[in-house]
Amino acid sequence: MSNFVRQQTTALPGKVAFNVDEIDSRINLPSCNDIEAFLPGGSKLLGRVSIGVRCNEINGWRIFVPVQIKVSMALLSSARPLVLGQVIHAEDLARQTVETSQSGGLSDASRVIGQVMRYSVSAGIILQETMLRAPYSVKQGQPVQLLTQGSGFNISGSGVALNNAAQGESVPIRTASGRVISGIAGENGVVNLMP
Structure with missing residues (x-):
């Protein structure tokens, strides 16, 4: 069991410590030559978890052992x-x-x-x-440069940002004609429009 937990937690960052609880002494399982430890689906390897142990022989059995994992x-x-x-x-x-x-x-x-x-x-x-x-690359009320690029063409214009936006976020822009359009905030007050 300890080897299984150690192997499963090698990818966790930091120093891993774990404690395997004792199996209830009242549980009397038949001996088994083909024992396998497993992690039940959806389990996270942090905090209090249950590690499954099963016997893969005919008339096998399965139990769950509580383990406390700390990092x-x-x-x-x-x-x-x-x-x-x-x-x-x-x-x-x-x-x-x-x-x-x-x-x-x-x-x-x-x-x-x-x-x-x-x-x-x-x-x-x-x-x-x-x-x-992320820091805002475009701020509300800021004049922005609008850019549209396509196959063989570049179009630019200007507008005013109506909201704050970090790089890569969508931002509404009011153009010089008063129309409101949406673009993706880039660096240094540039907003990219989809063609």
Whole structure:
């Protein structure tokens, strides 16, 4: 059982520790020469899980053994209070080694630096993906350049963004003629339109 759990958890980030609970001593299973451990469908290898053990012989049996799996890993946290709308810089980040039996938290600083806080947090809070958003590349009321490209043609125009949008997000634009169209926010105030 321990070898199976060790093998199944090798891909988990951080240091993995697990505890296999004892099988109830009242359970009396016949001996078996073809035993196989398995992970029931939909199970996650974190927290309290049940690992299946089955005998593959004729008149075989199957039981489930509770296992507690914990991962200790260095996650990113706020080095100081961070406020709504603040762009994250390297000096805003700290690392905390935490033992977790739940998924969540970010460990790769390159995924956090340059992102913007969705809400304020105090110092020492483990950062989650849901706390962050990409910076806006187009802001409401900003003049934008409209670009359309197709096979053998490029068309450009101008308009005004009606909402904020990060790069790759859809944004409504009011054109000089007053028409409202939608495009995809690009870099430096450029909005790409589909031909």
